[in-house]
Structure formats: C-alpha cells, structure tokens
Amino acid sequence: MIRPLPTMAALRAFRAAAREASFTRAAVGLGQTQGAISHQIRELEARLGVLLFERGPRGLALTGEGRSYLAFVEEALDRLEAGEAAVSRRQRPSVLNVSISPNFATKWLVPRLGAFLEAQPEIDLRISASTRHVDFRVSDIDLAVRHGDGNWPELAVRRLCEEEVFPVASPALLKAGIALKEPADLARFPLLHDRDRRFWHDWLETFGAAAENAAHGPVFSQTSLAIDAAVSSQGIALARSALAALDLIAGRLLRPLPHARPAAFAYWIVCPPRTARLPRIRLFRDWLLAQAAQDAARLGGP
Template sequence: MGAVLPLLALRAFTETGRLGSLKAAAESLGVTPGAVSQQIRLLEDRIGVPLFVRARHGVYLTEAGARVHPGLLRGFDQIEKSLSTLQSLASEKAITISTVPSFASAWLVPRLGRFHELHPHIEVRVEASAKIVDFKRDRIDVALRHGLGHYPGLESIRLMAPVLLPVASPALLAKGRPIKNPLDCLDYPLLQDADRADWTLWLQALGVDAGEQAKRGASFEEDLLLLRAAAAGQGIALVQDTHAQEDIDSGRLVVALDKPWPSRFAYYIVCRQESLQRAEVQAFISWIKDEAAVDADLPA
C-alpha cells in the first residue's frame, strides 16, 4: 500500500468537478464553500498541478483535472454502492416501518407482540412521524399511509378504511343535553382536525348542513391530541374508530352518537417494488393484512 490517500480532498475535487460550483459542492457534502476550496488547494499543492480554473460563474476543470475526474467519479460511486451493500447486509433481518404517531400508538404497536411471536428473528423498527416518507432518501422498508392509495412509482396495498366516530368523556355528556341526532352534537364544543373539515363532512353525510358552526372549536394536528382533549372534557372529537378504541374500552371516552360514517380515505401499505422481494417484508405485510382482516371481522 502507498501513502494515505487524501480522501476528503479527492471527494471535494470530484463533487466540485461534477457540479461546476464550489457552493453546490459544499451543499452536497454538508460543509462550507471555504472548506471545499481549502481541500482542493491542499490537493493541488500535494500534486503540484492546478485542477480548476476559477471563472465568474463557477469553476471548470483544467486539462489535468478533466483527465482524472471520470475515474474518480466512478470510484466514489462504487464506494457508495459498496457501503450500501454493507448496510443492507447488516440490517437484512430488520425492517423499518413508518407511520403516523396516532396509528402507531393506537393500532400498530399494541399488536406487534404477535408479530414477534410468529417471527422472533425479524427485528421491527417503528418510526412514528407525520412527515411523508421519501423512499429515495429515507431508509424505510414499509410505510403505512392514510390516503387515497395513489403513490406514483411505489407499490400500494389497501389495508383498512377506518370510520369516523364522535367521542366524548362521560362526564361532559352527563352535564349536557342528550345527543339523539347529529344536530345535537352542535350543542357541545367541537374538537377539530387540523383542516377543520371532518365535522362538516360527517354532518353532511348524515343530512345536516351546519355551515360555519361545524368549523368552530379548537383544532389539533393529530388524533392522539384530539383524544386527550376529549378525555379531558373539552368537547366532542370526531376520530377514527381504530384510534379511539382503547379509550372507549377503558371508559375514558364513550361514543356520543352511534352514527359512524366511513372515511373517504383508507390506510395503505406502501413500499418499493424491490422491497417486496425481501422475505422479512413479505412476512410483515402478510401479518398486518391478517390483523386488519381480524379487526374487520373478515376472512384473511
């Protein structure tokens, strides 16, 4: 082996040559333009040959730089592929699942013990976030998304379609007028979703046009927060049945009116085509479909 390679300097040179800009290379590498410039100067001093010509609108390769740049570009590309292979080997028995916090807490996590009993050799990592997954950037194997099922470039499998239920604390309902029809819900404070749309849609589906009355009240980004506010007696929340079931079973919440209306959206299993080839992903998808079918009282 020869002398220690100046990998940082070579990487800075390769990215700058590829992008034609010190600033763009710095953004790509997550450093400052000054740091990139310094690494290139160190490389030029070491080999005694200028590699770039500085111009008003960026930089371009000298003849010497242009001769070696393609080979270095291929070299770093191969290094990245090799590193990705090592990471895949290290985590081939693990799968990472992404979903929103409310679904993870109320439905997925309480059931994961059954998956572990069936597949003790598969490690499941759950990332609970409202952030939409970028499969090209994030190391996610399966996302459980609530939407219309249209995810270009990805595989999507319909999992379940929860219904919306109006729920409230027993103490709040004991103090107010009885709720016998959808219109009676308006006698109570309403707890809203972030878009203030669910109450309007639910009431309209049940034949009530409440106008702006249906949009009043505090709003919350997540069903978990809606459920906590409802359990504290702050109003009636309109939430997915799967999210509310634990609080209903415990008695913290009751269904204010037994008039569920199916949501326009459904939960979908979303993943890349290549992920479907992994036995671990196949096992998880098969298991979660069985769980959803049991909840729906349908054959798996």
C-alpha cells in the same frame, strides 16, 4: 483481456443524477460534492463514448443513450443491493426500518407492538415517526404506512383498512344526561377539532345539522390529541376508524350516533417493489393486515 467494469460509485452517481435531474441534488443525496458527481459522470461518458446528459440552463436531461443505459444500471444496482441485503441478514438480526405518521404510531401501532415483537424476536424493528412521505430511493426505510389515496405507482401498495369518520365521546360525558339522538344535538356539547374547524363543519353539513356549531371548541394540531381529549371527557371529537379503534374496543370511547361519512383517504402499506417479497417485510405486512381485520371484526365496521 477483460475490460474492467465502471465503479459502483460512478454507477450510483449516474443513477442519482438521472433521478434528481441535478448533479447538486445527487451530491446531497449521496453525501458527496457536486464536483465529484460531475467528474464520475464525465468518466462514464468518456468510457461509453456518448453523452448521457444534456446540460442546459434549466438543468439536466437524459439523452436517448442515457435513458437506455439507466435501465441497465438500475436493474444491476437493484439486484446487487438486494443480494447484499440477503447475505447480510444471515450475519445479523433482521433489521426492519418502518416509517409511520405520529398519529398512527400513537393511536394504532405502538400499543400493539408487544405481541409482534414477542412472536418475531429475530426482527430488529426500528420505528420512525414523521408526517413526511419517505423517499425510498435515498433512505434506509424498508416499509411505510401512508395516509392518502394509494396512488403511488412506483411502489408496491396494499390498503391496510377502509375508514369512516364519525363522532366519539367518553362514557362519562354521555352520562351527563344531555339527549343525543341526531347530529343537530351535538350543538349541546363542546366540539373538539383536528387542525381546523372545517372537518366538523363539513361533517355537520353532510347530515343537515347547523354547521355554525363548528365555530367553537379547541383546535388540536394532531388527530391523536383530539381523540385523547375526548377520552378525557373534554368534548366530542371526529375520529377516523383506525385511530379510534383501540379506544372503542377498550370502552374508553363510544359512538353516540350511528351517522358516519366515508373518509377521503385511507391507510396504505407501501414499499419498493423489489423488496416486497423479503421475509421480514412480508411478516410485518401480514401482521398489520391481520390486526386491521381483527379491529373490523370486533367493531363491525369496514
């Protein structure tokens, strides 16, 4: 007689509890009660005849047997979920959920999307804009574009573009007749700030200009707002290459000085390794990379 396997609910409860080191957090992530998670874990332990967790005052910790079992459970669930996704895609449009930051959405992605959607009408694209890094383990997000150092070893990571930081201004502002040849000349213009004045302060110091000039000018909560204010001739903003690219290409902004600093972070395309080769994800990732390469070629930047 074949012994029945554990239920999917029990295996998912075990995986969630192991990842969160908490029955309570696992319950929240799975939309269940803490008692239900605890009950399913006890049933698994009774079935296997071993303890999967050590329960202590500081929370849960996997036992040696629990760590061994988790590797099998994660592999099995990952394969089942990938199989389900592959089969369900044949029955409905290929849904692609993408997470990006509001700045990246406004200044880079949204203006370009029409061409992608026209070329790939079978993809049902859904964009979620958030400043928080998505947790792929508990969300339905397929792919994200993150701003950071690229150090996410649990994910498949591809750099979208290198970036520099440099001043940008509208053609109208630069036609006002005020000489602008060196970073020190920026003191003659209003400076537009992104979140705080530290970024202009550090940039000016890098090029030997008086950093006290950064003590004035409006402060915007989003980089995109500072760039849009520069387009409207309200002052000079510090821009990152990716976010200013379309405005520079269209001539709405100019680089009044050649001076630039390497950006501390870059944009990266990330997704879980098990789904990195799915056709819809490969299509969108390749399109993103092609767009970034076109920007670099047209602007002569990195």
